[in-house]
Amino acid sequence: MKHYSESFNKRSRLIIAPELEGRRRGRLGSPDAATLRDRIVEALRVQQDSYPCFDWVFPPPVFPKTPGPGRADALFTYPSVVPGTYSIYMHIPFCKTLCSFCYYRVLPARGGDEKSTYVDYLVREMAMYRESLRGLRCESVYVGGGTPTTLDDAQLVRLFDAVRDNFDLERDAEVSIESAPDTLPRDKVALLKSLGVNRLSYGIQTLDEGLLATMNRYYTVDGAIKELEAALPLIGNINVDTIYGFENEPDDALFRTVTTFERLGVPCLTIYSLDTQRSVRKNVWLGPPRDSLFYRKIEIYHDVKDLLASLGYQALFQNTFAKPGLGSYRHQLRRWENVSLVALGVGSMGYAPPRKPYQNYGTTDAYFKHVDAGELPIEAIEALTPEMELARQVITELRFARVDLRGVREKYGVDVQVVFGDLLRVLGELGLLERQGDEILLSKAAAPYNNVLPMLFSPDSFKEDLLRLPEDYLAAMPIPLVVTGIGATQSAPLEMGPSASGAKDVDPAIAGGFYPDGSCPVMGDDRRA
Ligand SMILES: C[S@@+](CC[C@H](N)C(=O)[O-])C[C@H]1O[C@@H](n2cnc3c(N)ncnc32)[C@H](O)[C@@H]1O
Numbered sequence: 001m002k003h004y005s006e007s008f009n010k011r012s013r014l015i016i017a018p019e020l021e022g023r024r025r026g027r028l029g030s031p032d033a034a035t036l037r038d039r040i041v042e043a044l045r046v047q048q049d050s051y052p053c054f055d056w057v058f059p060p061p062v063f064p065k066t067p068g069p070g071r072a073d074a075l076f077t078y079p080s081v082v083p084g085t086y087s088i089y090m091h092i093p094f095c096k097t098l099c100s101f102c103y104y105r106v107l108p109a110r111g112g113d114e115k116s117t118y119v120d121y122l123v124r125e126m127a128m129y130r131e132s133l134r135g136l137r138c139e140s141v142y143v144g145g146g147t148p149t150t151l152d153d154a155q156l157v158r159l160f161d162a163v164r165d166n167f168d169l170e171r172d173a174e175v176s177i178e179s180a181p182d183t184l185p186r187d188k189v190a191l192l193k194s195l196g197v198n199r200l201s202y203g204i205q206t207l208d209e210g211l212l213a214t215m216n217r218y219y220t221v222d223g224a225i226k227e228l229e230a231a232l233p234l235i236g237n238i239n240v241d242t243i244y245g246f247e248n249e250p251d252d253a254l255f256r257t258v259t260t261f262e263r264l265g266v267p268c269l270t271i272y273s274l275d276t277q278r279s280v281r282k283n284v285w286l287g288p289p290r291d292s293l294f295y296r297k298i299e300i301y302h303d304v305k306d307l308l309a310s311l312g313y314q315a316l317f318q319n320t321f322a323k324p325g326l327g328s329y330r331h332q333l334r335r336w337e338n339v340s341l342v343a344l345g346v347g348s349m350g351y352a353p354p355r356k357p358y359q360n361y362g363t364t365d366a367y368f369k370h371v372d373a374g375e376l377p378i379e380a381i382e383a384l385t386p387e388m389e390l391a392r393q394v395i396t397e398l399r400f401a402r403v404d405l406r407g408v409r410e411k412y413g414v415d416v417q418v419v420f421g422d423l424l425r426v427l428g429e430l431g432l433l434e435r436q437g438d439e440i441l442l443s444k445a446a447a448p449y450n451n452v453l454p455m456l457f458s459p460d461s462f463k464e465d466l467l468r469l470p471e472d473y474l475a476a477m478p479i480p481l482v483v484t485g486i487g488a489t490q491s492a493p494l495e496m497g498p499s500a501s502g503a504k505d506v507d508p509a510i511a512g513g514f515y516p517d518g519s520c521p522v523m524g525d526d527r528r529a
């Protein structure tokens, strides 16, 4: 089996400083607080090639994985970090057209029969989870895509009926669906509301007709606004996705777009920087090695962030802003807290306790084949150490939002300020990190490095592991190269342990090791066959 994946970050995410090259072989060396600042300053001469980028997950899929266990009872056996609750992500890959900018693998222009077949398989997959999740409560369902509202009414009814039949939804569960213009007539919104949908994410992308005309999306700006206006009073909690950073984009396009949405009463806005690096067609990487609009995008991002703040929006994540009390996005906020996540549909990613990220097969053929065989269609499952689970939360939260140091201490029994004390100090001195009470967040000056800096909070043992990867991998994937180039960043050993206040809540399997006996059933012989 291939032990590393080329899908970890973009090949050309960073322009590598040549001086870093020589450092990549060998061990990290002992932590050296005195030179940490110099090492970081030297490494940060590298530049990301797209900003901000949202495409990586931590930990990256670089280490060996095993095939999925096939049965849900072998997957969801242990309590979650937050016991008793879980979330669901369900993927609908269909779209009306393939938008010119889109980096997702979607199935455009498919007929009703193909969609009905897919829904059949989703319903069968849900049934496989039913028994093993009995007694637990589902706090969030996210139906993403693609464009799930390309399903017809009967298909949507079937899907949501199956969700309620198979899973025990909390009374106030967040139920979200993604949509795009020209797929959301008013009666479909009313249907979705009657099916329990209480959050909508609608991708209008731009209100500039000229830009829209280049996107291979066939509707008018007016048509999109009419759909949005009809949906707002029915659903309320609506997010609108927008994109900026096109070559032919008028200077004030995003400003005008955002201001109009605020005037229309949209409570949540997400602003994506156009990313051409991740677009892959027939396995050929597209786009220039360096984003020519890199600094312009940073400028637009910060200007619009200020505008959104002046309009009363608060940042939920790096690029998602909501009006307090009107817009929310619980699913994504919980996603990085290592809560159990059930993955449904092609390519979906899930998380099973303790510490097992997993992913479904990415093609419909493979997905159908496994469901037909009565097995969960899981292609690969990973087994994280307790330290890596902690790092997953800290690193991802630092990258996308902010880290609550006290919450981390209570949940994992680890004081980040002790383990990464020198790193926190140096990043603070360099103006790259801000502290607000018990929370830390990246500063505005950290913007060009938002890929690299959070990863410095990974365990040194992980960086040592990266160094053991094949040379061609490190040569092609500059982010780990830079992270390992900076070297050790821990000031103290990273020892997991129940905190005084959280001891009784921490599952021993999570606090103390892999499973209580040190084994991992998924990796073991019994569930591999
Ligand atoms: C899963 S997709 C879209 C949902 C829906 N189909 C739509 O078109 O709005 C989520 C969002 O990713 C963003 N996106 C897609 N391709 C992108 C790219 N190349 N660069 C930046 N953002 C992108 C778009 O803003 C899109 O709304």
Ligand code: SF4
Pocket (backbone or CB within 6 Å): 094, 095, 096, 097, 098, 099, 102, 103, 104, 106, 145, 146, 147, 180, 203
């Ligand atoms: S942007 Fe949305 S509608 Fe367009 S191809 Fe991507 S997922 Fe489909």
